[in-house]
Amino acid sequence: MEITPLHDGWTLRAAGGEVPDDVAHAKVPATVPGSVHTDLLAASLIPDPYLGENETALAWMHRADWRYETTFPARPAADGEHVELAFDGLDTVATVTLNGTEVGRTENMHRAFRFDVTGLIQEHNSLTVHFRSALARAGEIERQVGTRPHSYPHPFNAIRKMACSFGWDWGPDLQTAGIWKPVRLERWHTARLDRVRPLVTVGPDGTGRVEVVADVAADTGGQVSVRATLSAPDGTTVAGETSGVDGASAVVRLEVADPELWWPHGYGDQPRYRLGVALTDGAATLDRWERRIGFRDVVVRTEADDVGTSFVVEVNGTPVLVKGANWIPDDHLLTRVTPERLARRLDQAVGANLNLLRVWGGGIYETDDFYDACDERGVLVWQDFLLACAAYAEDEPLAAELEAEARENVVRLMSHPSLVIWNGGNENLWGYMEWGWQEQLDGATWGWRYYSEVFPRAVRELDPTRAYVQGSPTSPGFAPWELAPNHPDHGLVHEWRVWNQIDYRHYRDAAPRFVAEFGFQGPATWATLTRALDAADLHKESPAFLLHQKAPGGNGKLDRGMAPHLPTPADFADWHWATQLNQAHAVRYALDHYRAHWPHTAGAIVWQLNDCWPVTSWAAVDGDERPKPLWYAMRAAFAPRVLTVHERDGGTVLAVGNDTDEPWAGTVSLSRQGFDGTVLATAEQPVEVGARSVGLVEVPAALAEAADTSREVLVATLDDVRVVHPFAENKDLALDPASVTATATAAPGGYEVTVTATSLALDVTVLADRLAPDAVADRALDTLLAGESLTVHVTTAAELDPLALTVSPVLRTSNGLHAVVRV
């Protein structure tokens, strides 16, 4: 196999639509892989779509057509040689022409395409890819198959393009086009590897097995064979077998007696074995394939029990407390998501003690770079099939595309040990039952055949080592009309009444079996916000600010969500801090509750880890990669060992959460204290909590009941873990607004800020990005009791005014918000 990447010499020009004059007459260099938006941006023909109101100004791009062109030298095909043009991804409605002959048309960005150009290839070649407006094509298909319910204005459910390309409640409506994945010329003779499927399992006796199923494209009469070899993490070869090709496939079985096991983050290491596959013809190697695999056994237990239906992810026989976050494309302009960017994001994921990411169905089948980063760090991945918040026609041309993309991506991703669950789609079962779709559909298809037949068959036939779930939310084992998909006692739940309708205290009304989505909005960090918006637009009603707040009624929900908990902010700077803080508090309140119900509640997946541009959203890390206060709250809630306080059966309990392999035993010290540190009551309780368990300790009434709920806290300590629990809402506490003093000094790599409390200080946070875009604090949202100190390390290359680090609006507490009420 001879492979020539075709990434050079490309140009781009407009080919139709209502295109501004300067763009219409331009022919610009094109980056491949890339997109029209990034090329026009590089040529300074469009403004940065993420800034100000530029998104609106670029709406003409929705209906534009584009032409990519390049030329390249090659050799005409020799006798018996095959020449193929292979595209890993075209976004979306493309016509490919080589040397004046159309070689194919595609309309699915989630598939790879390969065209036989053996008879067309010559010494000098010209290659053209014409992209038609995906929105125009979606409209056409919608007219053909019939309109079906979908969220948001555009008919994203009528075309196989990333749903959030067309805008979402956290994403811009920038409809990309382009050659978004690599393209190459492949020349081969005799045979090539068409598809390799490694089925990796671990037997009950600990034996690791890899069954390699290699599908071969071959000329008739070839005598080829397939050799598979496996090397251990230390590089030594541990297994190797060869098999002849029978028909169009070879099956090679490898065995390792006692392989090192791959574990999720927090449960063990992530050793990876190298699996090499070679297609040979006698002494000649015709083609090769190589991936890194991991030996682990994953079972998703969905079993009927006393309450309903469980949903437990078990890895290597150990039930895993799923500490997750939902993942969306990390940049709306997908080709800007480099491996380095992914590594930073995944470091933030494990930094927040996450062990699972759910790749949400309105985005993409994530890239191998993403999966490599997860494999390496032990982040489990649940991948949705790409259907979200809509009814999907089961007619052509969509049915064939959906089946093809499902089968292709199941195979493409199956070597990755991190991948544990394939899921039918996002909120479509729920939408069908509860969002009024049935009336609109009037008996038309809506996608059930994909969830109940097409996808499970693809997983069963191609990668039976992976679990399949029919949708999220779902009551596993039940069709949506048999049992409500979002039933708290059965399987997966999305909790969206909080945020949309009711206060976050309602998170604790139910103990669902597994929460796959819930979340609360907050604005992006200050540095991100001020990069995206002009100073004049820095208020919450400016058109530019509102363009970067996509949730229906979003600002109103932020204010309503905050009102019962925090003092009313005085100005935009306070509002920014308070809404970020309320986001962190809301999610933490839910996470503590869900975790205290382990293993009944077997996991919580926060909506959402990341953003794809600068926006007010549910994300923990904003579009410029900066952690919001929520990120620190998740890190605390997901820590291996936690203490949290709950009301249960009319009393107060301390939940002792131990997500480690060692038991956690000791004596809990409890005290009830005034904000000035006066101890009002104390108690000690011995505890012993098993590995990977939660224990509940009853808090005696003398500690659980305050004489003055506005001036006291309950403090519980076990080893180096502590919880400080106020008895009233923050806004009702008699907090001293000026309870902290601070000093800051330069330190290697940045600054150290030492904060000391004169009385109880809540949510001590250094918003370092306010002083320099690269500045980041190593901790946030800390509680200090009267007299205590802590040191915040700020990493930055910038020279800062140390004094600025010690005062508002950089050094913040929730106490500080109370100043306003007292004025």
Ligand code: BMA
């Ligand atoms: C759910 C998700 C997303 C959405 C989020 C916030 O519906 O699946 O579609 O962004 O809630 O509204």
